[in-house]
Amino acid sequence: MDNKVYIVKCLDYNDVENKLLELIEMMGGIELFAAKGEKIALKVNLLKSAKPDSAITTHPSIVSAIAKILNKINVESLIIDSPGAGYKYNEKMLHKTYRETGMLEAAKESGSKLNFDCSFRTVSYPEGRLVKRFEVISPILDSDGVFNLCKMKTHLFMRMTGAVKNNFGVIPGLTKPGYHAKLHDTSHFANMLLDLAQYVAPRLNIMDAVVGMEGDGPNSGTPKKVGLLIASNNQLALDVVAGEIMGLSRRNNPVLLAAEQRGLRPIYIKDVKIIGESLSGIKILDYKLPTNIFEGTGMGPLPLVLNILKFLFKDAFSAKPVINKKACIACKACYEACPVKAISVDEQLKAAFIDEKKCIRCYCCHEMCPEDAVDLKYGLLHKLLNS
Numbered sequence: 001m002d003n004k005v006y007i008v009k010c011l012d013y014n015d016v017e018n019k020l021l022e023l024i025e026m027m028g029g030i031e032l033f034a035a036k037g038e039k040i041a042l043k044v045n046l047l048k049s050a051k052p053d054s055a056i057t058t059h060p061s062i063v064s065a066i067a068k069i070l071n072k073i074n075v076e077s078l079i080i081d082s083p084g085a086g087y088k089y090n091e092k093m094l095h096k097t098y099r100e101t102g103m104l105e106a107a108k109e110s111g112s113k114l115n116f117d118c119s120f121r122t123v124s125y126p127e128g129r130l131v132k133r134f135e136v137i138s139p140i141l142d143s144d145g146v147f148n149l150c151k152m153k154t155h156l157f158m159r160m161t162g163a164v165k166n167n168f169g170v171i172p173g174l175t176k177p178g179y180h181a182k183l184h185d186t187s188h189f190a191n192m193l194l195d196l197a198q199y200v201a202p203r204l205n206i207m208d209a210v211v212g213m214e215g216d217g218p219n220s221g222t223p224k225k226v227g228l229l230i231a232s233n234n235q236l237a238l239d240v241v242a243g244e245i246m247g248l249s250r251r252n253n254p255v256l257l258a259a260e261q262r263g264l265r266p267i268y269i270k271d272v273k274i275i276g277e278s279l280s281g282i283k284i285l286d287y288k289l290p291t292n293i294f295e296g297t298g299m300g301p302l303p304l305v306l307n308i309l310k311f312l313f314k315d316a317f318s319a320k321p322v323i324n325k326k327a328c329i330a331c332k333a334c335y336e337a338c339p340v341k342a343i344s345v346d347e348q349l350k351a352a353f354i355d356e357k358k359c360i361r362c363y364c365c366h367e368m369c370p371e372d373a374v375d376l377k378y379g380l381l382h383k384l385l386n387s
Contacts, residue, residue, distance in 0.1 A: 003266045005232045005241045007276040010210050013052075016061040016229070017068070020206070023231050024069060026276060033204045033233075034075045034145060041143035042066065042112065043202065045151040045166050046081040047218055048370065049100035055213040055223035058149045060102030062208050062229075066147060067112035077112040077147075079103050080139050081169045084219075085180065086337030086368030089137070089173035091116050115139045120172045128195035129262060130188065140170045140200065148202035148235065152212035152228075152242055154221055156290050156319070156363040156376075158186065161218050162242045163205040163235035164197045164255050171196075174336065177364065181339035184360040190258035197235050205238050206231045209245070214288040216376065219367045221288075228282060236264060237272050244269050244279060246287045291376065292319045319376040321359065321366050323352045327373035334365035334374060 006026050010019040024030050034040050044063055050056040067077045082089045083097055098104045098114050107114050119138040126132055140146060150166035158165055171179065183189040209228040215221035226245070232238040236259055243253055250256045256267045266272050269279070323334075330350040335343045342358035343365060345351070352373075354365070366374040 001234050002273075003234055003237045003271055004273045004275055005230060005234075005237050007228055007230050007241070007274060007282065009227055009277060009282075010229045011227045013059055013061040013210055016059070016210065017065045019229055020062065020065040021069060023206075023229050023276075027231060027233075030069050030073060033147070034070055034073065036074045038144040039076045039078065039142075040070055041080045041140050041146045042077050042149055043140070043146050043166065043169060043200075044079060044081050044103070044149045045161070045169065046097050046101055046103070047084045048087070048368065049083075049097045051100065052102045053211075053223070055151070055153070055211050055221075056219055057101045058151050058208050059210065060106035062149060062206065062210075063103060063112070064106040064110040066149065066206065067106070067110035071111045077110075078115050078139060078143065079107055079112055080115045080137070082137050082172050083169075084337065084368050085173065085176035085339070085364050086333040087173050088336075089118050089120075091118060093173075094118070118172075120175075123199070125195065125199045127198070130191040131195045134196060134199060135172060135175050136170050136199075137172055146200055146202040148200075148205040150205065150207050152207055152209040152226060152230075152246070154214055154217035154246070154288075154290050156216055156218075156292060156366060158189065158193075158254055159252050159290060159293060160239070160243060160246065160248050160255075162207060162239040163202075163232075164193050164239055167197045167200045167202075167235075168193060170200055177337060177339035179339075180362045180364055181360075184339070184362050186254040187258055190254035191262075193255060194258055194262065194264070202235065204231065204233060205235050207238060207242060209242070212246075214246075216290055216366070219369070220372055224284070224287060226284065228277070234266075237266050240266055240269055240272055241274065241279070245283055246289070247284065248289060252289075252293050291378070319361070319363075319378050320356065321354060321361075321363060322375045322377045323354060324373045324375050325351050327371050328352055329371055329373070331370065333368050333370055337364040337368040339364060
């Protein structure tokens with residue numbers, strides 16, 4: 001594995017097939033990542049049932065294009081993901097998700113297959129720094145290799161969801177809240193993600209950055225035109241570059257901070273070799289980061305002081321999820337997603353309620369609500385520091 005990251009401009013999803021082929025050829029050809037007769041899992045980002053133009057999921061044109069490239073060398077591909085924490089991992093849910101996200105059409109036009117095997121197995125990973133055992137969906141374990149087809153998005157909890165974070169989708173749906181409950185600190189969660197990423201060890205990582213998501217992602221953000229396809233065989237290197245393009249500093253990226261503590265590299269852009277587009281020409285200066293990031297406070301470099309204050313005055317600094325009663329339909333998606341059962345649902349009132357004392361600020365409810373009925377309310381100190 002090296003620290004090379006390959007970037008090509010792709011301004012429209014109609015150009016993906018040609019641009020992705022160009023990207024793969026820059027990397028030395030698809031034969032470096034798959035061999036005739038193999039079965040490759042295409043690990044996409046299917047957070048929820050959402051239209052492709054919402055920028056919530058990996059665009060189907062990218063999935064179709066890579067499947068066609070594999071098909072030409074007689075490699076079988078299988079489209080795989082276990083959607084977000086509020087959804088049951090079953091065949092009915094997968095049918096709906098594939099249909100809404102365009103994966104059904106992507107499979108038809110490319111010759112790829114859709115996964116409907118909802119079984120999972122517990123695997124041992126003694127090399128893990130934090131987590132030694134994982135529950136992993138069976139099709140990932142039964143494949144010869146994994147291609148990580150991630151999406152460039154912001155993320156309220158982890159600040160960014162890219163190559164490393166996309167591996168969390170190999171954990172079966174309703175098992176995910178357990179990880180959030182046990183690892184509700186971002187540094188612990190980041191360490192778990194690094195363990196999981198090293199276990200899954202994708203052969204190839206391709207980021208859909210034609211249209212990314214900015215703001216309070218990964219579900220309620222806003223589509224953002226980026227116009228890029230980015231690839232690497234190194235997940236961490238890809239995320240370093242994506243963070244640079246978005247303007248997300250290392251100190252606000254839990255995955256890079258955890259990687260630094262472990263001695264993993266690269267974590268600095270200077271250690272990454274970019275091939276293709278020049279970084280200076282593709283940085284996006286107005287990319288909106290999650291609103292719970294303390295950037296540009298005007299107070300100078302005071303991370304230690306801010307961390308102490310944040311610990312002492314959690315409610316004043318952090319964003320608090322609040323149910324919008326007018327939008328809530330009592331569907332229970334937030335209830336299913338909440339890792340600490342801080343949410344109750346009154347079906348007669350058709351509304352959900354959050355117990356603030358139990359809430360751990362993981363934002364799973366905000367992430368999984370299909371009606372965008374979970375708002376974020378910020379404390380006074382947060383408003384003052386970001387005014």
